[in-house]
Amino acid sequence: AQSVSQHNHHVILSEAASLELGCNYSYGGTVNLFWYVQYPGQHLQLLLKYFSGDPLVKGIKGFEAEFIKSKFSFNLRKPSVQWSDTAEYFCAVKEGTYKYIFGTGTRLKVLA
């Protein structure tokens, strides 16, 4: 079965710093990949997704992610974080036609 690894469990950055959160999945083939975000007190919401095509995917709020097939990776990036980006970020891969496998999440704290 697929598994998803998020190696950074807690990240603390100052505003305007650049962000990269790692995500690796366990095996290849055709994959659908997602990043979800959970702001404090809110529900999980989709940041971006990759199904096929251009491996550099742009999402909401200035986030982007790059699918690197050879590395089984789908890292999330943002050039300049804001205090409002403080949240928990989850990487997910869709296994089969409907099952989403999530990583353990990365808690990001952005200092104003």
Place this chain on the structure above:
Amino acid sequence: GAGVSQSPSNKVTEKGKDVELRCDPISGHTALYWYRQSLGQGLEFLIYFQGNSAPDKSGLPSDRFSAERTGGSVSTLTIQRTQQEDSAVYLCASSPPPTGNTIYFGEGSWLTVV
């Protein structure tokens, strides 16, 4: 409502009691999921419903857990004889057809077993 609705938002129960958690998916969404979010554990798949098909129950951790979906809409997750390790946030999500598109989460039901 516009989003996935879950109730109760918070539930404190005594060990050994049964609990029911309810999910009302987004109108028109045929797929419904239950996940469990425990501290430091990420999101754990519990069960999946799709229309009138037999559900995928492969993620239910024990026979104390069960779920049903009535009329292809509202779902109830039942935990019998609750244990302290059942304490977690139980998340419901739904997805529109075709199968496997983006899933939309509710705000969760926070269960504490004391």
